[in-house]
Amino acid sequence: MADRFLRGLTLSADRPAVRVGPDVVTYQQLHDTALSWAGSLVSNGSPRAVGVLAGKSVTGYAGLLAVLYAGATVVPLHPSFPAALTRRMMKVAGVDTVIADEQGLAVLGEVTDQETHIRVLDTGGVAGSFPTIPVAPHPEFVAPIPVVPSDRAYILFTSGSTGTPKAVPVLHRGFTHYFEQLDRRCDFGPDDVLAQTYDLSFDPAIHDVFAAWGAGATIVVVPPAAYRDLPSFIAEHRITIWHSTPSGIWMAREMGGLEKGALGGLKWSIFGGEALRCQDVEDWLAAAPDSKLENRYGPTELSIGISYHRWAGEESVRRGINGTVPIGRVHAGHDFRLVTEQGQESSMEGELWVTGPQMTGGYLDPADDEGRFVEFDGRRWYRTGDRVRANPDGVLAYIGRMDSQVKVHGSRIELAEVDHVLRECEGVHDAVTVARATDHGTELITFYTGSEVPESKLADGVRAVLPSSAVPGRYIHLETLPLNANRKVDRLALRKRAEALPG
Incomplete structure (x- = not known):
């Protein structure tokens, strides 16, 4: 990892490596x-x-x-x-x-x-x-x-969105392979300026730091206040590479920052950390028409990112699911499996398992490995917990978390599918559906942003597409969806809020 900085030092010794407000x-x-x-x-x-x-x-x-x-x-x-x-x-x-x-x-x-x-x-x-x-x-x-490659570079902690954060030792080997893949497809150079939106404790920030430093480029820290007028901030600092969670798109849109051509200086736009919606991409690229755009996917356990998809317009829309952008192809040098809930390998759909040089060998506490790291066919695999579908050409599409499937009155419901249908309803900008247990069984609760829409209209919109068991019992309007420290939608907070509702 240090070698990447030394490469940047050779290219840009007297150029800015980091800009934090007035400090350069x-x-x-x-x-x-x-x-x-x-x-x-x-x-x-x-x-x-x-x-x-x-x-x-x-x-x-x-x-x-x-x-x-x-x-x-x-x-x-x-x-x-x-x-x-x-x-x-x-x-x-x-x-x-x-x-x-x-x-x-x-x-x-x-x-x-x-x-x-x-x-x-x-x-x-x-x-x-x-x-x-x-x-x-x-x-x-x-x-x-x-x-040496087997030495630990970082110890990172998972976000804890599915439980207690786990300590992940990430090796120099995993990062090296990741950045080799990045360098092959991205033309970052000394004249580029990369926007740092992630906190340094979140693994996408490692991408920002060493992607920039390996190219002799400049890192510019993006303060929260920058979203009030993102076009001006990007223009003032001559930012050419943007990287954030998809929530950065709706934050910019809410502040009127996605007018046509408003982000014309961007060469690259990179998103990751949560599902990326096709509509959000189209809105962003209307503002950044000269930008290449990539959707990146990868748990901490797989060294920042393990797959990518370059946006290709209607082709990307067709390959995605529930209105989201595909997560693309797994990095070279890795193997993956799709495994059904019955433990059978599938060529079409299932939980994504990955093995290869970017995979950490296990958590710092071996007791945490159970259920996540498994031995199969003489190799160790990481179970991502994510359900994906494979297109015939090997491009993967994200469906949702395996644990986001719930049963309502005996019917299996994919919450991501409910969210997708609700986002298509007039007036709704975004929607997140959670499940809670009641005396009468499982009830679905939807939190949504945008205009306040009558519950009956939202229910009719879902009922027109999905079975009645998938129709949420309540719809709660929010000005904004809560974000956790990693700027992902805080689903745990929404579940707790749903559980606290009367009745």
Whole structure:
């Protein structure tokens, strides 16, 4: 991973590597800082796992690079996460050293307890009562410590959308293969500027950082306020590469930022993290007509992304399901299987299993592996939990989570299909349907945005397409759908809200 930055350093030594608001750091400056910090880490005990407790700050970016230069494992930690969650992550990952920015230092006392023994790299902030590692010049430390492909680069935590977050050790090998695939199909270069929308604790941010640095390009941090006038922000910073969750599209649209040609400076638009709707793509590309657009798919356990689909207009619409863009072809060098609920392999539809060089060997806690990592045909496979359908040419289409199928009065209902039908109803912008248990069986509750529509009209719209068992019992209008820390729709929050409804 450090080699990708060194490649960018060769291409763009005096160009900006990172821009955070008014703060700009060149490749050479970031390299020098990372060497100094890494030398200080190594000379004080060579830590194995270093927590970077930081937001999208210069300290955060320098910290990531310094840990990799030291040959250690990066554990990104978000300062705004609940203290108990961060404390658990640190203990599970074995963090004994922390690099923190101002925001991280402010919460450090809350995220540690009497059993937490850490040292803090002294980057100029106030570490309170914690022992510190002084930063000093180390003339002998002139290059990153060599690593091998099987070494851990990062320990990342799953989003926890289906339970307690799990610790995923991601190897240099997995990232290397991912970026080799990226470099083959994307023409990023030193003149490009990449918009960083993801927090550094979320694995798509790793794509942003090392996709940009491997090309000698510039990272520009996108603050939430930028969505108020996204065209102006993109034009002002000369952004050429956009990467966000699909929710970034509706945020821009709500603020009037998707007028025809408004995002004309974009060369690439990349979306991932949740299902991407075809209508959203069409709206985005009307504003960014010169942009290539990719939908990317991949769990943390498969090193950022394991498949991609390049938008091709009507062809993409035909290959998708429920109005969503296909997730495309699995990266070269990997095998995949589609497995039915009965455990039979299918050539058409089933749960996606993947094996290959991007797959992590298992969770940090082996007890978490059960049900996710399985042995089959003499190989280890990762079960994604996602139901997909294969087009005849091998392009995969996402249907939904395996656990998003519910039974209502004995009939099997795919919630994603209900959502798709409701989005077609006049006045509805987006819809998310959840299930809750009642005394009379399972009830479907839909949360939707857009105009407030009479419930009878929404019910008629569903009833015209789907069986009566798929008709939700309630429709709740929201101004916006809640997002979790990773800017995905927070389905857990919606399920809790549904469960709290009277009756």
